[in-house]
Amino acid sequence: MSLEEYKGVFIFAQQVDNELSSIALELLGKAKDLANDLDEKKVTAVLLGSDVKGLVDKLAEYGADRVIVVDDPALKDYRTEPYTHALTSVINEYKPEILLVGATAIGRDLGPRVSSRVHTGLTADCTSLEIGDFPLEPSPARETKHKQLLMTRPAFGGNTIATIACPDFRPQMATVRPGVMQKIDPIKGAKAEVVEFNPGFEENNCYTEIVKIVKEASSVADIQAAKILVSGGRGVGSAENFKILDDLAEALNGTVSCSRAVVDSGWKPKDLQVGQTGKTVRPQLYFAIGISGAIQHVAGMEESDIIIAINKDENAPIFDVADYGVVGDLNKIVPALTKSIKEALASKN
Numbered sequence: 272m273s274l275e276e277y278k279g280v281f282i283f284a285q286q287v288d289n290e291l292s293s294i295a296l297e298l299l300g301k302a303k304d305l306a307n308d309l310d311e312k313k314v315t316a317v318l319l320g321s322d323v324k325g326l327v328d329k330l331a332e333y334g335a336d337r338v339i340v341v342d343d344p345a346l347k348d349y350r351t352e353p354y355t356h357a358l359t360s361v362i363n364e365y366k367p368e369i370l371l372v373g374a375t376a377i378g379r380d381l382g383p384r385v386s387s388r389v390h391t392g393l394t395a396d397c398t399s400l401e402i403g404d405f406p407l408e409p410s411p412a413r414e415t416k417h418k419q420l421l422m423t424r425p426a427f428g429g430n431t432i433a434t435i436a437c438p439d440f441r442p443q444m445a446t447v448r449p450g451v452m453q454k455i456d457p458i459k460g461a462k463a464e465v466v467e468f469n470p471g472f473e474e475n476n477c478y479t480e481i482v483k484i485v486k487e488a489s490s491v492a493d494i495q496a497a498k499i500l501v502s503g504g505r506g507v508g509s510a511e512n513f514k515i516l517d518d519l520a521e522a523l524n525g526t527v528s529c530s531r532a533v534v535d536s537g538w539k540p541k542d543l544q545v546g547q548t549g550k551t552v553r554p555q556l557y558f559a560i561g562i563s564g565a566i567q568h569v570a571g572m573e574e575s576d577i578i579i580a581i582n583k584d585e586n587a588p589i590f591d592v593a594d595y596g597v598v599g600d601l602n603k604i605v606p607a608l609t610k611s612i613k614e615a616l617a618s619k620n
């Protein structure tokens with residue numbers, strides 16, 4: 272493998288039912304930064320699907336300079352084999368230096384298969400990506416390679432943070448969790464170069480037949496889209512007592528979320544869990560109420576703009592990441608806060 276042949280930062284632009292997934296736009300935002308640090312001009316989005324060319328302009332508005340489109344009926348719904356074949360073929364043809372994939376259900380299936388077929392490494396579930404020297408500390412025993420993709424992710428159950436590089440193979444591949452990277456502000460009217468590529472699809476016994484797609488009807492709020500989250504932990508005490516958090520969320524027009532302890536206790540569904548094994552959120556305002564601030568929880572919310580913690584233990588680690596902290600019993604503080612907010616809003620109207 273001649274590493275010099277591999278150039279440019281590519282992202283897999285996931286779409287489902289001809290709608291771009293938010294992660295595709297988030298990856299474009301990060302790809303722009305990486306491309307700048309590599310003195311690369313272009314960010315390329317790889318768009319796979321059937322009848323998907325209408326999505327190109329949106330990718331351009333969010334930072335794609337070029338979109339490679341593989342448009343084929345075989346790619347209508349996600350299936351492992353044709354998608355793997357398509358993305359592998361794009362890599363073999365266009366030789367990206369870096370390829371980012373969303374750590375979604377689709378990306379987690381697709382990414383490792385593709386990396387295996389093109390014989391490179393993949394770092395899963397990254398929380399930070401940057402360009403730098405590897406090894407991080409110069410060592411006489413090892414040649415320092417410059418401008419490598421440094422991929423950081425929690426390891427050993429979130430107890431440590433590992434930075435991983437792939438200096439000897441290309442592309443350098445990473446999956447990134449939704450909600451971690453930031454989209455750029457869309458550039459209205461931006462256009463991308465469009466390259467149509469079709470590797471040809473031959474049905475074989477690895478092509479699964481989709482008989483029926485049954486969509487889960489979710490009645491649960493999308494906590495990743497919420498601007499205000501009122502998050503409760505084990506300290507809330509019971510499923511019933513979440514009523515005081517519901518009231519606060521309602522007063523603020525926010526959404527209730529929770530820690531894993533709450534999900535494990537059966538008080539709230541998993542879709543509302545924030546953290547390493549839950550969702551990564553970045554609201555404008557995050558209340559952490561009766562949440563101790565374990566590293567696995569903090570990993571999912573520390574990028575919130577403002578964090579307010581309410582906890583009876585003044586030494587709780589959540590106060591280390593909070594912008595504002597209130598030490599005391601949540602059963603007294605939360606209803607009092609809700610009442611003041613309601614009164615303040617009423618006097619304004």
Ligand SMILES: Cc1cc2nc3c(=O)[nH]c(=O)nc-3n(C[C@H](O)[C@H](O)[C@H](O)COP(=O)(O)OP(=O)(O)OC[C@H]3O[C@@H](n4cnc5c(N)ncnc54)[C@H](O)[C@@H]3O)c2cc1C
Pocket residue numbers: 428429503504505506507529530531532533544545546547548549550560561562563564565566567568571581582583584587599600601602
């Ligand atoms: C591999 C792995 C992945 C994990 N992933 C996640 C994840 O995605 N998300 C996550 O949240 N956790 C995750 N965890 C679990 C995590 O380590 C913690 O156990 C969990 O976050 C604790 O939840 P908690 O803060 O609600 O409960 P606790 O740690 O029990 O904290 C409860 C807090 O409430 C306070 N409190 C109690 N009563 C009151 C009161 N009346 N008024 C005010 N404060 C009060 C207490 O002082 C305490 O600080 C993971 C763990 C592992 C090993």
